[in-house]
Amino acid sequence: MNANDSLPDQADTVIVGAGIVGCNLAYQLTDLGRDDVVVVDQGPLPTTGGSSSHAPGIMFQTSESKILTKFANYSRKLYSELEDDTGTQAYNEVGGIEVARSDERMDYLQRRVEWGKSWGLPNPQLLSPEEVEEKLPLVDSDVIQGGYYSPTDGQVSGVVACAALAREAMDRGAKFVPHTRTHDIDTQDGEVQSVLTENGTIECNEVVIATNIWARQLGEKLDVHLPVTPVEHQYTMTEPLDELADNRIDVSDHPLYENYKSVSGDKTDRLLAGPDRPILRDQDNAMYFRTHGDSYGIGSYNHEPVVPDPQELGGNDSDGEQGSVHEFTEYHMNNATHPDRPDKAPRQASNELLPATEGKELEHKYNGMFAESPNGLPVMGPVEELEGLWTAAGIWVTHAGGAGKALAEWMERGVPRLPDGPIDLAHADVNRFDAHEGSWEFARDIGGEEYRIVYNIMHPKWVWTDHQRDIRRTPMYHSHKELDAELWAEAGWEEPQWFESNADLVAKYGDQIPDREGWEGKYWSPIEGAETLHVRNKVGLHDMTSFNKMEVLGDNAGEFIQYLCTNGMDLEVGDVRYTLMCNEGGGIRADITVTRVDDDRYLLLTTGREVGNNHVAWVREQSPEDVIVNDVTSNLAAMVCTGPNARKVLSKVTDVDLSDEAFPFFTSQQFFVKNVPVTALRVSYAGELGWELYTPSEYGETLWEHLMEAGEEYDIRPYGNGALNALRIEKGFRLWGEDLHTEHNPYEANLGWAVDLDTDFIGKQAVASAADGDNISHKVACVTLDDEDVAILANRPVLDGDETIGYAHSAEYGYTVGACVVYTYLPSEYAEPGIELEILYEGERYDATVREEPLLD
Missing domain, CATH: 3.30.9.10 (D-Amino Acid Oxidase, subunit A, domain 2)
Known part of the structure; x- marks a missing residue:
């Protein structure tokens, strides 16, 4: 050489x-x-x-x-x-x-x-x-x-x-x-x-x-x-x-x-x-x-x-x-x-x-x-803090060829790709980390733990138990502890997966909650199913503080928001709109909810957990000099009150008219819940009547207590991430990083309704080329298992005979529909309702059928 x-x-x-x-x-x-x-x-x-x-x-x-x-x-x-x-x-x-x-x-x-x-x-x-x-x-x-x-x-x-x-x-x-x-x-x-x-x-x-x-x-x-x-x-x-x-x-x-x-x-x-x-x-x-x-x-x-x-x-x-x-x-x-x-x-x-x-x-x-690295994956991509600085670390000889190819495509053409198409690197992105992960104490302990488990049999839901816990606590942390929450660490946040205080609900809803005895039953509780059904039937309160929240400010903030988003974003103050952000290749970079809270101020709400910081870095990277992008995730406590009785609960602690006419879906208002200032959005990731409520962090615990007290007569219950995932998948709401990511464009994801091609946005040319469907070889499909007593986990192959035609991007039991729901991307000819398939899971082949989505409307 x-x-x-x-x-x-x-x-x-x-x-x-x-x-x-x-x-x-x-x-x-x-x-x-x-x-x-x-x-x-x-x-x-x-x-x-x-x-x-x-x-x-x-x-x-x-x-x-x-x-x-x-x-x-x-x-x-x-x-x-x-x-x-x-x-x-x-x-x-x-x-x-x-x-x-x-x-x-x-x-x-x-x-x-x-x-x-x-x-x-x-x-x-x-x-x-x-x-x-x-x-x-x-x-x-x-x-x-x-x-x-x-x-x-x-x-x-x-x-x-x-x-x-x-x-x-x-x-x-x-x-x-x-x-x-x-x-x-x-x-x-x-x-x-x-x-x-x-x-x-x-x-x-x-x-x-x-x-x-x-x-x-x-x-x-x-x-x-x-x-x-x-x-x-x-x-x-x-x-x-x-x-x-x-x-x-x-x-x-x-x-x-x-x-x-x-x-x-x-x-x-x-x-x-x-x-x-x-x-x-x-x-x-x-x-x-x-x-x-x-x-x-x-x-x-x-x-x-x-x-x-x-x-x-x-x-x-x-x-x-x-x-x-x-x-x-x-x-x-x-x-x-x-x-x-x-x-x-x-x-x-x-x-x-x-x-x-x-x-x-x-x-x-x-x-x-x-x-x-803290999750055992590479640390690669453009560093948010410094323009022109890239990383390519934590990569073994085994993976270096693919990592080099994806990173080179990212650097030269703006999108990570391998020869068979784009590859989503959200979980390997250098910007995924939170501030505490940069400390040597954290990196030393978790790096050592990653070494310890490298050959262990690890469950996909496993979380750290004895190392680097209790780092980030939402304002409602002590309330969760009092209710015996099962807390899991997500990007350092201590988040409830379910609440042991809701164990009594299992007897009430138990006939709708199939047992899980195998691999899928680990790190699961029937309480998750009971919480899900309780929200569908009555009312629940969920802590969503860890979801990433951004504030976009400036005289030209509106123009920037339109450039960032695929949907038409000509919003009045108080309007809320669901939209997508795409990369230059037309892949979905994030799905977000945008609220115009003032003439020159917008609130952007997006996925939390490990991938949320990537979205913040992306928005900042695209922003012009005269627009300010603030990460306000830690500034605001957030919760959602949702279920058929949500309006009754919230009406007890505010004088605001919460009727459909006065407070329509996808609108926002600022008011007081008793003595706590809130920004309320009439939206709900759970797919039921509900309001997301945002307040400065120091008011968070008080707001939680107000709502729990007001909801007592309606049997309000807190619910965790396990129930939220079951609620959202039944309604067909996508989860970024699982059934929504940069490997698919809006039309493949059946989200073309969130695209306005009369506007200009990042990736428009690539998105427009897919709009007529000619360039789409795969589409999202909602699939349910035919056996109503079976639940499976994600990442398993979807089969037509002996041919693998896709894999389960996300999977969770739908307690209201009475079947395990799987979201996958399939060749277009398979993504039609009524098509019969099989899913290979733990060595067994399970019959499954493509369904019309959403399963609940």
């Missing part, structure tokens, strides 16, 4: 970090036509000394996360096209097998089959113990119950891939500069100006932080608090095994051998030797395995979290020091230290599964580092 040793004094784009992420991004940007790209790294090239240099490169593609699976699948295809200087393919498609040692893990492997089908992986399948041993003869089939097999899984050498990607990028004009440590990024008036390195300064328009475990260090210098946590795991390689003697490989003539050895030493002879059989994962013991010629590599996450302080990390030096590698901790290999696996040491687990390794010397061993 012939890198450019001299540092240019200017460039359009500077990528800091020439590991697998930086090389992938440079490759993709130059493929899109950019030729003024400079990549700088503190180490030598292509063996920089980061995670890409020490990683064994195993690629298990299947994940519950659609993002990670799609990234991995693209990476696999890309790496398969890459060759080193000898013409050898960088990717070894040997297949991947994950084994189970317990009934619970076998159930989990069935879920992996279903996720693989949902996300489009080729031929995911379950294997018997004997079939596992047939493909992996050194495995003792007597200690396992079976396996999951993905035939296109395999292994890639990070260094070989980096060299090939960089070579292609340089052929298209990119420059790679090694031995150049970045000290800082200079900014002015909120914009990137230049990159300051030990060898000089590069003036530039854009900078991408692709430094993985070092990302936090550079971010802190810019007051950008990136919650990227370095964590250590162990990797070892055995002495030669007699059983693998025929696989001995001499790699000393490899063109990268000397370069690799200068950084990685003698273990280079193993790391450059590719596997000759499927890669292997024993998740019950948090371990993975691959062959290195005549040696077996053993990787272990099976130890207590080891989280180094990022400010104390060393760098990568030309004398072979690797900042991403720490000394091997023998104790962690030979003792059971993992909090969830206290009975078996990693070495014992390895010996059981692969008896040929028992008693063999571990010749090469080290603690290698990688980066974790």
